[in-house]
Amino acid sequence: MRSILRRSAGQPGQSHDDAGASLTRGPARVGRRTKDLTKRLAPGDVAVIDHVDIDRVAAEALVAAQPAAVLNAARSTSGRYPNAGPRILLDAGIVLVDDLGAGVMAVSDGAVVAIDGGRVTVDGETVAEGARQTESTVEANLAAAREGLSTEIERFAENTMSYLRRERELLLDGVGVPDVRTEFEGRHVLIVVRGYHYREDLAMLRPYIKENRPVLVGVDGGADAILDAGLRLDMIVGDMDSVSDKALASGAEVVVHAYRDGNAPGLERVRALGVDPVVFPATGTSEDIAMLLADDKGAELIVAVGTHATLVEFLDKGRAGMASTFLTRLRVGGKLVDAKGVSRLYRTRISNLQLTLLSLAGLAAVVAAMWSTSVGRTLFGITGARLDDLVSWMGSLFGG
Incomplete structure (x- = not known):
């Protein structure tokens, strides 16, 4: 294992061994959180991750970084549901080796790894072996995963009743919604989540934003999406695990999503930046409490971008069911306009x-x-x- 800790000489990309077999080489970039790792990936790197069921958003972020390969310690498709991530990686020409085990995470960051089929080596020493994914294996995995959706639907029904029992006062009467300084009464509210096609949808809504000047609410990383689009950010809602310090210090009001027992993992980080946040204890997702907050404070219309509504989308987020989203949308009712996918509704041909x-x-x-x-x-x-x-x-x- 000494060679795992050394950086090898060599150049990233394709090469050939003495026998003429095609190899993939590149410097390893190791990270357990895929969304954090993608921020420091460079073209030609080899991403080493531990990500069960690679989702669409993670796969698209990896493709944008242009790595030579992705080495996954876990199974990229566990069989729980048909996730789109592996196919997106293969379609982009990125090598994907699956189920390598925890040992691959011990590869030193920056060490040049060589990938031959499902075998991963550093300085000629095998450090892990897994299954190299192909079009046929990905299709077979997805076919098996589709059969597991019935189990997830049963969990959804169970979670819906459980969530309703726990949060009926919040859902029905707004009990527990905190006071905020942001003015929602009688205004439009645009809630941005970093979900599918959020950049394109946000760009398509620019005329609406300019004309109606809605309250702009970013859910975790959605706050950075608003700032990146050159727009004014009014409020940040979330557990603060994927929002940048720049967004937190932008002057927008911060609402930290806490567990029902009051524990808020992101609270300490926000206060360390000198920001005095509002704490909102509730079960469910951060995008749900953003909608509930806007509705309770008298928003006239709630426009959602990048939110999760389907079973597969919710499972991409790693949840066992989507009870909170389902019931929240029932609660918000006619105020909600889902703008997700609006960029694909019409594309100019001129x-x-x-x-x-x-x-x-x-x-x-x-x-x-x-x-x-x-x-x-x-x-x-x-x-x-x-x-x-x-x-x-x-x-x-x-x-x-």
């Missing part, structure tokens, strides 16, 4: 060339209309004479 030609055609029409009148012809004549004078003056200037 190219820049077409816009240029259209502008030229419009200009030609204006010129023709003016030429058809005596006033227009007179104006063109005066303009032409002025241009002749200008040309003559410049000629005399340079000639002299």
Whole structure:
């Protein structure tokens, strides 16, 4: 195991051993939290993760970082539900080796690893062996996982009743909703969650935001999405595990999502930044309590971007069921407009060339209309004479 702790020489990418077999090499970047690891991945790196059921958001973040390979200590598809992550990685041409075991997490960060099939080596020494995923293996795993959805539906029914018993006073009467300084009464509220296609949807809503000036609420990392879009952030809601210090210090009001017993893991971090937060103890997800808060404080309309509504989306978040989301949406009722996917509803088909030609055609029409009148012809004549004078003056200037 000494070689695991040493950094090897070599260049990332594809190479060949003496036998001519294709290998994938690259410096290892090790992290147990995929969303944190992607922030320091560079193209050609090898991501070493421990992520059961790689979800769509994590896979898209990995693809954006352009690693040469992903080594997963866990099973990328456990069979609990048909997650989309493995297929997204393969479609992007990224090598995926699965179920390598905890030993692969001991690889030194920065050590150059070589991947040959399902075997992972450092300095020629095998450190882990797993299953290299292909199109056929991913499809077989997904087919098996689809059969497990019935179990998740049963859990959903059980969790719905359990959640209703625990939170009926909050859901029905708003008991436990804290006071906040942000003014919601009679206003539109835009809640942004870092879910599927949130960037595209947020960009598509710019005209709506400019016209209606809604209260902008970011749920954890959704706060950074709002700031990255160049928009003003009014409130941050969440357990503060994926929001940046920059967002927390932006001046937006911070509502820390706590457990029912009052324990709030993110509270200490927020206070360490000199921010005095509001604590909201409740079960369920942070996006749920953001909706409940907006509704209880009198919001006229709640627009949601990137939120989770389907069974697969909720399971991507690692929850056993989506009872809180289901009941929250029933509670909010007609105020809620789900804008997730709005960017895919309509995409412009007009190219820049077409816009240029259209502008030229419009200009030609204006010129023709003016030429058809005596006033227009007179104006063109005066303009032409002025241009002749200008040309003559410049000629005399340079000639002299």
